[in-house]
Amino acid sequence: VVIPPGDDMGGVIVGGQLVLITVDQLADGVHFDSALTPLELIGRKAITRNLSDVAAMAAKPVGAVCAGCLPRGFGEANANRLFDVMREVAERYGCPLIGGDISVWDQRLILTVTVIAEPAGIEPVLRGGAKPGDVICVTGRLGGSWTAPAESGGGPHMEFEPRVSLARKLAGMVKLHSMMDISDGLAMDLPRICEASKVGAEIEVASLPLRPQAHTAAKLSGKPAWVHGVGDGEDYELLFTVSQADAVKLPGEIDGVPVTRIGRVTGGGGVMLIHEGGRREAMGPGGWEHHE
């Protein structure tokens, strides 16, 4: 085992070649609501959630297998639609579905996808490489991923774009010291980079790139929008650190996706939020817990 559990993908050597592997499940009532969400979005997310882990390592997807437990009465037409979407989305990312296992049961729909990937010329970027003085960056925008017209069953948490090619472009521009994808929210995920790297971090609250939905969520909750930016989770954006010298080489956006400096790595002291005017506070967990 070359990359043990705890990173976005595990890694083993197969015939002298590093092979990366990740698994994610998507369960009705936990990760989506089948009463609201179109099958097309469910199938899409089953694949893209895994591809976001591949992006987090700057790796290249190679293939996927899918296991599904379908509720009795789900119907063959629905099953075909679901698997067609998964196949199509996976192939769009060069990741053919090469096997599966389907059962029928009297419980709710659950899909489990495993993706294998290869470095393909780019050393996998782990969580443990952040260095004091590094600049912390994110791709895209954060927050409010669950805030969508309720009747749509969609929103960013279902329709995000996994940053597979973006991650590899970043790796070609700069030396990525550490990287992961934001699935549980910056407030829960940044401490994971800090723990793996034995460093601390400071986040400039005013610099956080927020989704329009984070502001919508703020209106609904009465909390500041940045709280949604760090706490909502399911952003599926890249969180990474680079040296200060490299940070200046980064463009403000790549292929239309913003790349934003949000803070810096420190020698220790946990994760601190720096508010406008300089007020400092420790970033609480406040991370996302699965909605139901």
Next chain:
Amino acid sequence: VVIPPGDDMGGVIVGGQLVLITVDQLADGVHFDSALTPLELIGRKAITRNLSDVAAMAAKPVGAVCAGCLPRGFGEANANRLFDVMREVAERYGCPLIGGDISVWDQRLILTVTVIAEPAGIEPVLRGGAKPGDVICVTGRLGGSWTAPAESGGGPHMEFEPRVSLARKLAGMVKLHSMMDISDGLAMDLPRICEASKVGAEIEVASLPLRPQAHTAAKLSGKPAWVHGVGDGEDYELLFTVSQADAVKLPGEIDGVPVTRIGRVTGGGGVMLIHEGGRREAMGPGGWEHHE
């Protein structure tokens, strides 16, 4: 994709190296009954079911990832016991658990395990290589895999030994033309080899090696024991074909596991059962459907 869906494992090339992958899920109420079955057997089967697919290709396991959806209230102690068993069983077969994904929901327990494997010097044995004239063989004994004292929750379908090392020993002795593991029962699985190989088959009913449990099942059902041997499923034994010249090289048992000639491959005509006295009948599906 080098080995497309339809075999026991899919195969893709990663950096010039063939990597095999398989996924299987184990769902409460479908593949086991959590009210009866000890966690140790559930964890064991989650791993061994996949390893049986690895054996079916004569491949060598490299690593595994596991996704689990735990029922609310399952408890941390139970979760730890379950994953400890999986880790321990997997490592016994040289197949470290290198990642996972755990959720909690208000439905029943489901575990999904993905295993990757490598050829490691033995060309993967597919289903499509059977040739007319081949001898059909099985390892171990068949039938009655669900027949156990009901209160034990166990029996062969939970406690079988995946034939990983046995398959590789067989591959070292003879040229395996085709192979798979018997999961749905000989009556459903042998036709899969025939279809993939575009051949037919004849099975000598009297030659079928039956488990003691097949006879127990026969007493309970009033059907002949061989019906349980071909129809019960979840045997997780190897079904393979070799040339007649190679068949004579096979010992009657390897490491205490019987290796039995049960019939021959024909040019076509479906799968026929040859009864004692010469009566012929087409083998119906009669394959195993998931118990509940």
